[in-house]
Amino acid sequence: MEQExxxxxxxxxILRLAVFAAIVGLCWYFRSVLVYIIIAFVVSLIGQPxxxxxxxxxxxxxxxxxxxxAVITIILILAGSALFLxxxxxxxxxxxRDASAMNASDLPYNSLIDKINQAIxxxxxxxxxxxxxxxxxxxxxxELLNFSNVSSVIGSVASVAASIVIGIFSVVFISFFFIKDxxxxxxxxxxxxxxxxxxxxxxTISDTTHLLSRYFIGLIIEVMGVILLxxxxxxxxxxVGPEYAIxxxxxxxxxxxxxxxxPLLGEAIGVILCVVLKYGAGVGLAVPIWAFALIVLAVMLAxxxxxxxxxxxxxxxxxxxxxxxxxxxxxxxxxxxxxxxxLLVGIPxxxxxxxxxxxxxxxxxxxxxxxxxxxxxNTNALI
Numbered sequence: 001m002e003q004e005x006x007x008x009x010x011x012x013x014i015l016r017l018a019v020f021a022a023i024v025g026l027c028w029y030f031r032s033v034l035v036y037i038i039i040a041f042v043v044s045l046i047g048q049p050x051x052x053x054x055x056x057x058x059x060x061x062x063x064x065x066x067x068x069x070a071v072i073t074i075i076l077i078l079a080g081s082a083l084f085l086x087x088x089x090x091x092x093x094x095x096x097r098d099a100s101a102m103n104a105s106d107l108p109y110n111s112l113i114d115k116i117n118q119a120i121x122x123x124x125x126x127x128x129x130x131x132x133x134x135x136x137x138x139x140x141x142x143e144l145l146n147f148s149n150v151s152s153v154i155g156s157v158a159s160v161a162a163s164i165v166i167g168i169f170s171v172v173f174i175s176f177f178f179i180k181d182x183x184x185x186x187x188x189x190x191x192x193x194x195x196x197x198x199x200x201x202x203x204t205i206s207d208t209t210h211l212l213s214r215y216f217i218g219l220i221i222e223v224m225g226v227i228l229l230x231x232x233x234x235x236x237x238x239x240v241g242p243e244y245a246i247x248x249x250x251x252x253x254x255x256x257x258x259x260x261x262x263p264l265l266g267e268a269i270g271v272i273l274c275v276v277l278k279y280g281a282g283v284g285l286a287v288p289i290w291a292f293a294l295i296v297l298a299v300m301l302a303x304x305x306x307x308x309x310x311x312x313x314x315x316x317x318x319x320x321x322x323x324x325x326x327x328x329x330x331x332x333x334x335x336x337x338x339x340x341x342x343l344l345v346g347i348p349x350x351x352x353x354x355x356x357x358x359x360x361x362x363x364x365x366x367x368x369x370x371x372x373x374x375x376x377x378n379t380n381a382l383i
Contacts, residue, residue: 051182189201190205239283248274252270331347
């Protein structure tokens with residue numbers, strides 16, 4: 001009898017593993033569809049606050065239909081994104097074009113650059129007496145910003161234009177239903193879980209969507225704040241022209257989305273572009289090149305400090321209810337596992353895992369030790 005029970009248990013586990021493998025296989029086969037659903041879900045998280053705001057508007061004591069409000073919300077999100085891109089992209093491409101057209105002869109050489117060239121030649125005589133570090137840097141920048149490379153990328157994108165159009169249409173279409181009915185995603189997930197877990201699953205999804213909505217909206221505010229501070233600093237302090245300042249600030253703000261690595265990369269690109277454009281486009285303070293580079297670096301470092309000590313604590317601690325130490329460890333692990341992509345999705349994924357742990361494993365000692373205020377979060381997750 002005992003042997004038969006063990007055989008039955010083994011058969012049950014094999015069946016569960018087979019079902020799990022089949023689900024994973026289906027998810028991999030339809031991964032493009034899952035990507036559309038995930039992106040649409042993120043868009044709905046951003047749109048839900050707008051929906052709740054629109055529902056408060058009464059016309060003759062009645063609210064507008066949810067379908068119409070969902071359409072208005074999607075139109076506003078698309079219009080805002082299109083307006084932002086159409087205003088910024090030409091500026092960024094202009095900076096790339098001007099930087100690509102720069103020649104080493106356009107830069108006024110000074111004693112500092114000559115000393116650097118002489119020091120490099122003394123260390124590496126094989127480079128030759130005519131070695132010029134400025135020429136090398138400009139050549140590398142020109143390779144990175146070469147419009148022939150950009151054209152090839154555009155050609156590749158054009159070859160899959162149909163797929164892009166289908167993807168955009170799919171995301172917008174799915175987003176409409178997620179925004180119109182904020183319980184739709186919850187019902188889909190609950191349909192896949194056993195009845196005994198359905199109530200906990202609903203609570204988990206409700207908490208998760210609320211926290212992620214606050215996180216993504218906070219992330220957008222953070223990016224806009226970084227762009228604004230960099231723009232004002234580069235324009236008013238470094239005296240870079242407003243068009244160049246907004247373009248460089250946009251690049252730094254977008255890269256800032258990547259934790260830790262992104263801000264450093266944005267600062268490096270910002271300093272290099274400002275230095276290259278200083279003399280080529282006649283912008284910036286009338287100071288030596290090294291002093292100008294330090295001023296630009298100081299401006300961007302000041303913005304990063306404000307982001308680290310003001311923006312990020314408000315977003316991470318308030319929106320996803322996690323401590324800075326938690327976030328740091330999670331990002332280290334996510335970066336190790338998935339590189340840049342891991343850094344981007346690490347915090348949202350951790351938010352989901354954290355809520356699941358609170359809802360389903362709050363009785364476990366490890367969870368209660370790692371989340372000391374678990375009782376408070378269980379009862380006030382939506383506050």
